[in-house]
Amino acid sequence: MFREEHDSIGNLRIPEEAYYGVNAKRAYDNFQITNLRLEPLFVKSLAQVKKASALANLELGELDSDIAEIIIKVTDELLAGKFASDMIVDPIQGGAGTSSNMNINEVIANRGIELLGGEKGQYHLISPNDHVNKGQSTNDVFPTAGKLTFLKLIDRLLIVLEELALSFKEKSLAFSDIQKMGRTQLSDAVPITVGAEFKAYYTVTKRNMKRLTTVKDEIRYVNMGGTAIGTGVSAHGQFSQTIIEYLREITGLDIAIAEDLIDSTQNVEAFGVLSDILKTIAISSSKIANDIRLLSSGPRTGIGELIIPARQNGSSIMPGKINPVIPEVVTQGAFLIAGNSVTIAMAIEAGQLELNAFEPVIFHRLIESFHVLINTLTTFNEHCIKGIEVNEERCQELLEKSTYLTTGLAKYIGYEEAALIAKESLQLNRTVKEVALSKGISSDILSEISK
Structure with missing residues (x-):
């Protein structure tokens, strides 16, 4: 069964049970790019923006209370994880994120209509544009939802980095008295302790945490109320200052309205700064993984100073071969994140005039980089670092031969x-x-x- 909806292009049939509408369906048909859906955390951030907008519009008298309360109720359902299957638009899309914004607007409107006893598509009851999107534009909603998502992911990554740093610190103390040969350019240099090497790993990890914490100050400024290009057209004059208080309360995040909404709408270099920090964390962690891979090489013909946990058989042809698969996957994650950083830089540079149309690919790749980094560093810590041991005899043997x-x-x-x-x-x-x-x-x- 289908219902028929229309837009300025024409009519389109929509599955009767679907909460999405004509805008999302056109985007679904147009953008079969990654065959993926929006990140669930990003969808929740969009829902938080819509809830805060409804509360602000209610306070400012821009929405009738019955409509505002329905919108708020539906956004709470979205925040509880409902209607995920109705967010159908590909993360990579033309239109600077308009398709995703309209997708959630339509879901909220149609669910709200249903709660009012109407039938989906009866937008005179609750309109995706006139009610759900009141005082907003994709150009402030989409980047704000992105920033909320990144602030949440930064906090998750900081927890992982703190746990990794703690493991390095524990190993540095446990190995503090074990002398070994230090090396420069893969050649014998002067003695060092195994503990001192791990202390250096701890230090760089803590430095990366500081970098990540510092970038939050660039990400925390949002452009809600700027609407299309930052001038605030169609929004209530007090919308920005009203919505920010609700957003802070709903998200629990330390966010603020940008001082210059036009700048905040057209310039998105803060995402490049964030991307570069993720890349820095990834490549410095990969350097550590490569050190450990080299120092544990063997078991008979390599350096063999470190003993890393055996995780799985390493060969389909060589019986008993165990490879350093965990350090290897950390390095591959770093390759991916470095590549994403290039994509993000190109998308930031390609923005023109009052808007960057390429935020969808920026956000898609940043979110991927966060997940890859969180997962690889968790894997590195749990399946490698915590189980590392030292072959003290081998360390002493190589030291004496040097x-x-x-x-x-x-x-x-x-x-x-x-x-x-x-x-x-x-x-x-x-x-x-x-x-x-x-x-x-x-x-x-x-x-x-x-x-």
Whole structure:
């Protein structure tokens, strides 16, 4: 069974049971791009904007109380997870997000009409445009919903990073007395402790948390009340200041109205800043994963200083082979996030004049980057970092075989003589200490530089 709805283009048949309407159906037909649906958290953010708008319009006398209360009731149903299947528009869409905005407007209107005892599509009872979208435009609703979503995801990611940092800190303390060979450019350098290496992992993770916390101050400013281009056309003069109080209460987020609504509507570089921080977190975490992958290489022919948990068989042909699959997936996640950052940068640059039409792809890729980062870092922590052990014998073996003592020797016998000892040590397969003693260097000096 179908009902017929119309817009300025013409008539269109809509499934009778559907809460979406003609605008969403046209978008569904036009934009079969990713075959995905909007992120549920983003849909809830849209519903929060619609609820706050209805409350603001009610307070300002812009909506009759019976209609406003119905809209508020339906948005609460959306926030409870209902009607998810009626949000049918692809995340990648033309029109700067208008299709998604109208999709939720139609769902709210048709459910509201149903609650009033009417039939879906009877928009004279509750209109998607005149009532649900009162005092709003896609151009302030869509970016505001995006920012609400990102602030929520930032808080989720901060929890994951805090847990990862704690694991690094615990390992740094547990391994603080285990000496090993430090390396630069994959070559022997000077000694370090395993604990000091993990302390460095902790430090960069905490620094990334600070970066992520700082960017919240750019994301927290929204342009509600700016409507189409930031001038506030068709919105009540007090709409911005009224809705922001409701939005803060509904979301629990520290948000505010942007000082310049025109700027906030046309310039979206804050999303580029956020994207770059996600990329920075991803690539620095991947660097750590690659360190661990290298230091755990083996089991017989690699460095083998670290022992990481065995998670699954690594080969369909080589029996008993175990690969470092968890560090590998962290690095692949970083590749994906770095690629998303390029897409987001191109979309930000491509905006023209008073509006950036490419927020749909910006938001789609940012949300994906958040999820990938949250999931890979959780996996990294739970399935790798927490279970890492140290092969102390291997660390000591490699330390003794290295030529690191020549760095300390150079202070006593000069760089050139120390270099000759290092060369002879490697040629004869003897330790630096043995070669040095054979050349008459006192054991006291060797003990001093070994500390």
